[in-house]
Amino acid sequence: xxxxxxxxxxxxxxxxxxxxxxxxxxxxxxxxxxxxxxxxxxxxxxxxxxxxxxxxxxxxxxxxxxxxxxxxxxxxxxxxxxxxxxxxxxxxxxxxxxxxxxxxxxxxxxxxxxxxxxxxxxxxxxxxxxxxxxxxxxxxxxxxxxxxxxxxxxxxxxxxxxxxxxxxxxxxxxxxxxxxxxxxxxxxxxxxxxxxxxxxxxxxxxxxxxxxxxxxxxxxxxxxxxxxxxxxxxxxxxxxxxxxxxxxxxxxxxxxxxxxxxxxxxxxxxxxxxxxxxxxxxxxxxxxxxxxxxxxxxxxxxxxxxxxxxxxxxxxxxxxxxxxxxxxxxxxxxxxxxxxxxxxxxxxxxxxxxxxxxxxxxxxxxxxxxxxxxxxxxxxxxxxxxxxxxxxxxxxxxxxxxxxxxxxxxxxxxxxxxxxxxxxxxxxxxxxxxxxxxxxxxxxxxxxxxxxxxxxxxxxxxxxxxxxxxxxxxxxxxxxxxxxxxxxxxxxxxxxxxxxxxxxxxxxxxxxxxxxxxxxxxxxxxxxxxxxxxxxxxxxxxxxxxxxxxxxxxxxxxxxxxxxxxxxxxxxxxxxxxxxxxxxxxxxxxxxxxxxxxxxxxxxxxxxxxxxxxxxxxxxxxxxxxxxxxxxxxxxxxxxxxxxxxxxxxxxxxxxxxxxxxxxxxxxxxxxxxxxxxxxxxxxxxxxxxxxxxxxxxxxxxxxxxxxxxxxxxxxxxxxxxxxxxxxxxxxxxxxxxxxxxxxxxxxxxxxxxxxxxxxxxxxxxxxxxxxxxxxxxxxxxxxxxxxxxxxxxxxxxxxxxxxxxxxxxxxxxxxxxx
Amino acid sequence: xxxxxxxxxxxxxxxxxxxxxxxxxxxxxxxxxxxxxxxxxxxxxxxxxxxxxxxxxxxxxxxxxxxxxxxxxxxxxxxxxxxxxxxxxxxxxxxxxxxxxxx
Ligand code: SRM
Ligand SMILES: Cc1cc2nc3c(=O)[nH]c(=O)nc-3n(C[C@H](O)[C@H](O)[C@H](O)COP(=O)(O)OP(=O)(O)OC[C@H]3O[C@@H](n4cnc5c(N)ncnc54)[C@H](O)[C@@H]3O)c2cc1C
Ligand code: SF4
Ligand code: FES
Numbered sequence: 001x002x003x004x005x006x007x008x009x010x011x012x013x014x015x016x017x018x019x020x021x022x023x024x025x026x027x028x029x030x031x032x033x034x035x036x037x038x039x040x041x042x043x044x045x046x047x048x049x050x051x052x053x054x055x056x057x058x059x060x061x062x063x064x065x066x067x068x069x070x071x072x073x074x075x076x077x078x079x080x081x082x083x084x085x086x087x088x089x090x091x092x093x094x095x096x097x098x099x100x101x102x103x104x105x106x107x108x109x110x111x112x113x114x115x116x117x118x119x120x121x122x123x124x125x126x127x128x129x130x131x132x133x134x135x136x137x138x139x140x141x142x143x144x145x146x147x148x149x150x151x152x153x154x155x156x157x158x159x160x161x162x163x164x165x166x167x168x169x170x171x172x173x174x175x176x177x178x179x180x181x182x183x184x185x186x187x188x189x190x191x192x193x194x195x196x197x198x199x200x201x202x203x204x205x206x207x208x209x210x211x212x213x214x215x216x217x218x219x220x221x222x223x224x225x226x227x228x229x230x231x232x233x234x235x236x237x238x239x240x241x242x243x244x245x246x247x248x249x250x251x252x253x254x255x256x257x258x259x260x261x262x263x264x265x266x267x268x269x270x271x272x273x274x275x276x277x278x279x280x281x282x283x284x285x286x287x288x289x290x291x292x293x294x295x296x297x298x299x300x301x302x303x304x305x306x307x308x309x310x311x312x313x314x315x316x317x318x319x320x321x322x323x324x325x326x327x328x329x330x331x332x333x334x335x336x337x338x339x340x341x342x343x344x345x346x347x348x349x350x351x352x353x354x355x356x357x358x359x360x361x362x363x364x365x366x367x368x369x370x371x372x373x374x375x376x377x378x379x380x381x382x383x384x385x386x387x388x389x390x391x392x393x394x395x396x397x398x399x400x401x402x403x404x405x406x407x408x409x410x411x412x413x414x415x416x417x418x419x420x421x422x423x424x425x426x427x428x429x430x431x432x433x434x435x436x437x438x439x440x441x442x443x444x445x446x447x448x449x450x451x452x453x454x455x456x457x458x459x460x461x462x463x464x465x466x467x468x469x470x471x472x473x474x475x476x477x478x479x480x481x482x483x484x485x486x487x488x489x490x491x492x493x494x495x496x497x498x499x500x501x502x503x504x505x506x507x508x509x510x511x512x513x514x515x516x517x518x519x520x521x522x523x524x525x526x527x528x529x530x531x532x533x534x535x536x537x538x539x540x541x542x543x544x545x546x547x548x549x550x551x552x553x554x555x556x557x558x559x560x561x562x563x564x565x566x567x568x569x570x571x572x573x574x575x576x577x578x579x580x581x582x583x584x585x586x587x588x589x590x591x592x593x594x595x596x597x598x599x600x601x602x603x604x605x606x607x608x609x610x611x612x613x614x615x616x617x618x619x620x621x622x623x624x625x626x627x628x629x630x631x632x633x634x635x636x637x638x639x640x641x642x643x644x645x646x647x648x649x650x651x652x653x654x655x656x657x658x659x660x661x662x663x664x665x666x667x668x669x670x671x672x673x674x675x676x677x678x679x680x681x682x683x684x685x686x687x688x689x690x691x692x693x694x695x696x697x698x699x700x701x702x703x704x705x706x707x708x709x710x711x712x713x714x715x716x717x718x719x720x721x722x723x724x725x726x727x728x729x730x731x732x733x734x735x736x737x738x739x740x741x742x743x744x745x746x747x748x749x750x751x752x753x754x755x756x757x758x759x760x761x762x763x764x765x766x767x768x769x770x771x772x773x774x775x776x777x778x779x780x781x782x783x784x785x786x787x788x789x790x791x792x793x794x795x796x797x798x799x800x801x802x803x804x805x806x807x808x809x810x811x812x813x814x815x816x817x818x819x
Numbered sequence: 820x821x822x823x824x825x826x827x828x829x830x831x832x833x834x835x836x837x838x839x840x841x842x843x844x845x846x847x848x849x850x851x852x853x854x855x856x857x858x859x860x861x862x863x864x865x866x867x868x869x870x871x872x873x874x875x876x877x878x879x880x881x882x883x884x885x886x887x888x889x890x891x892x893x894x895x896x897x898x899x900x901x902x903x904x905x906x907x908x909x910x911x912x913x914x915x916x917x918x919x920x921x922x
């Protein structure tokens with residue numbers, strides 16, 4: 001079947017504009033369907049495509065042109081791409097579906113991708129065409145500047161924004177005497193507020209940069225070559241080189257002259273399609289939902305979406321990007337994102353330490369970060385930015401947020417989280433013993449950009465993940481401006497570009513029924529996926545279809561229904577509802593332990609008994625005995641409901657207010673067997689003394705005289721988190737309904753391997769309240785769905801296996817080999 | 820001289836899953852790929868002897884259940900940045916039966 005479509009003649013895809021956005025789209029297409037198109041690329045620059053944002057470090061002598069080339073001529077050859085280097089397209093003939101190059105040749109297309117980028121905006125001043133007046137956009141401009149620095153002394157940069165300052169810094173590094181002329185009285189007014197801008201100006205002045213603020217240029221002086229400029233106030237300034245960095249102008253002429261609808265940029269839809277269905281456009285030349293962009297992160301997202309539609313997968317949508325800014329001037333730390341000025345409805349959190357040159361400002365609306373501006377200490381920039389994008393509710397840690405992520409009670413790391421100050425041999429990843437310098441070396445030597453790449457190369461953050469924040473800070477710190485290249489969304493694993501949410505949505509939307517359908521429909525890069533995406537996908541599928549099960553996509557613990565131990569044996573933990581037991585129960589466990597010669601037993605932290613060192617082949621027999629004595633699996637091994645811890649309660653305890661053990665049993669009977677995104681624990685305490693530690697459980701109940709307080713999102717593990725109070729209810733029935741509804745909302749909303757604590761921190765308590773507290777009807781629906789999912793889940797897996805399901809798993813094939 | 824040993828029916832090994840073959844001296848994990856290809860590898864991870872048979876199989880490699888090393892089922896070598904190697908054995912399928920060549 002696929003054979004057919006392949007034998008059809010390939011379509012012609014033409015890309016006009018060999019820049020960062022266009023070529024990223026081509027790379028995405030090659031990843032998805034390398035055989036779909038005959039690809040021809042036109043670029044009017046005489047090089048392969050290069051990393052334009054690195055022109056600043058090149059100018060500052062920190063990188064060479066070779067180091068910033070992304071794809072050389074060989075790459076185009078290897079990928080069978082016809083590369084028309086140095087050839088400009090001057091005309092698009094839409095009815096004939098042809099582009100015409102400047103040499104008059106015509107080239108037919110089936111699909112056309114326009115990624116013509118933008119050009120430096122040159123102020124229309126008298127004299128702007130003199131020699132030595134340039135923009136800052138491409139390799140040619142950089143060459144001109146370096147050459148000028150060899151022969152001349154003085155340079156002026158008009159424009160005190162990001163580009164202007166990077167140009168000025170580079171020219172200074174080339175040995176020139178540089179003055180920045182800016183029309184406003186503070187620098188980078190689109191990214192910085194006045195205090196931060198003043199601090200920046202001071203630091204740059206200390207480096208030797210000169211400033212003429214509040215100055216408007218009127219005329220460029222000189223004969224053939226620029227010799228100076230004249231301002232509106234009549235004064236003049238001598239210079240041998242004039243760099244204009246006052247803004248960029250989207251290159252829309254080609255598209256506009258072909259009758260494609262353009263405003264400031266080429267207007268595209270959420271699929272990156274222009275008004276001509278055969279023509280797509282990405283990059284700085286486009287205008288999407290009224291916005292044009294001038295940074296790479298949004299363009300890379302656009303590239304992914306355009307590729308998705310060009311290969312006719314057709315499900316991706318571009319919905320705009322919130323961008324952040326850093327300045328690539330060595331020794332200056334600056335980070336800004338969002339609305340950093342604020343308005344009447346916003347509040348401002350401010351930290352300003354003049355002596356040590358640190359300024360941090362967060363703009364908050366309804367406890368959600370809407371903007372940030374950091375100077376001097378930008379380590380937490382990515383953290384604030386992530387919370388801003390996630391719309392995280394910060395009310396819980398508002399009072400300490402300005403001190404950074406390090407202060408969030410990250411048990412065990414504490415102040416050391418300031419990665420910049422850490423010693424080179426400091427251990428970042430405790431699980432895999434990876435040090436700071438190993439990570440930094442890997443990032444620089446292997447050119448790593450993303451968390452996943454660091455994980456793959458160093459193993460750091462690849463296990464328990466508690467050091468993920470540290471590794472991300474190290475990435476940001478080591479890469480500086482480059483980190484903006486990292487995708488702003490995290491894909492599930494290396495097998496797909498899609499995020500957890502996107503995979504899940506696709507399963508729901510397209511009714512995907514199994515692993516193969518998911519991987520095929522969503523164009524997975526690997527045939528079988530990998531251990532990471534298979535387990536996650538498996539969970540999403542079984543959450544949609546409670547009967548679904550693919551044992552081979554589950555971690556061994558869930559396949560063998562026991563915890564694998566370091567020597568390959570297993571542990572067996574029978575469920576003890578609410579921690580309650582009878583002498584018969586204990587006797588049955590003792591008998592089983594004797595019969596199977598269990599080497600060691602222990603009372604667990606979850607109020608039940610663990611038997612260690614069981615050989616896999618013995619498991620079904622042992623389960624059979626336990627099952628006959630009335631026990632079911634304790635799921636101590638699963639991403640599943642684990643235990644419901646209880647305290648004595650009002651049956652015996654002189655302080656008890658309610659029957660906490662009885663309620664605990666009911667809760668465990670309701671929830672046992674449920675598969676979850678991660679482990680899930682409950683507890684019921686009989687009074688606020690809270691002996692069952694209900695306030696560090698995923699769902700905790702604290703009984704009080706007048707009813708039951710319900711708490712959610714606690715965690716006692718790697719990073720201790722106290723629960724959020726959800727509500728108080730009057731009856732046990734209500735407790736059960738809330739317990740089921742909350743569990744179901746978590747099951748349907750959280751990412752695989754995300755416990756309730758980080759989930760709530762990501763989505764915010766308000767979202768949970770809206771779903772399970774404020775909307776009664778929705779709560780009842782969630783509860784109902786939970787009960788439905790519990791039907792297959794509560795068929796005891798131990799009993800099933802004891803009765804012979806998957807028996808092959810437990811039986812080795814014994815053979816004798818003759819000598 | 821070594822000979823082909825008949826081990827089991829192909830059908831007794833789940834697709835993308837494994838069985839363990841046990842002799843007096845060693846354990847060998849037999850994996851079955853999606854296209855019914857068969858791989859035989861010593862059931863010992865080069866890292867800390869984890870039982871590879873219990874890992875998740877994908878393509879022609881397996882992820883060890885203990886610390887997530889990825890091991891090639893073709894060469895027995897650790898993939899990615901990890902370094903180490905374990906034995907692989909010759910195997911074949913004929914008429915729905917799985918054969919293994921030891922040593
Ligand atoms: C057996 C037990 C220790 C004990 O002897 O008491 C235990 C044993 C393991 N825990 Fe635990 N945990 C046990 C109670 C706990 C508790 C205490 C509790 O539940 O009250 C906690 C902290 C509370 C919490 O979860 O919030 C706990 C937090 C963890 C964590 C960190 C989880 C987190 O979200 O931060 C892990 C690692 C993970 O899940 O990724 C972990 C992982 C493990 C694993 C499964 C390690 C692994 O991945 O293989 C251990 C299996 C040992 C083995 O070979 O059998 N164990 N573990 C306890 C079993 C309880 C039960 O009856 O089911
Ligand atoms: C000095 C500098 C520093 C920067 N720093 C950062 C930073 O730190 N972070 C960040 O996110 N962004 C930064 N940027 C912005 C970033 O480089 C751009 O957003 C990005 O390169 C735009 O990609 P594009 O593909 O849309 O355009 P371009 O990369 O400009 O590519 C367009 C290409 O199309 C070619 N072209 C145009 N018209 C035609 C035609 N008719 N026929 C053939 N070819 C044509 C052009 O010659 C050009 O090569 C920086 C930019 C500069 C100049
Ligand atoms: S704390 Fe938990 S995971 Fe760590 S060694 Fe003890 S039982 Fe194992
Ligand atoms: S034993 Fe296999 S990864 Fe450690």
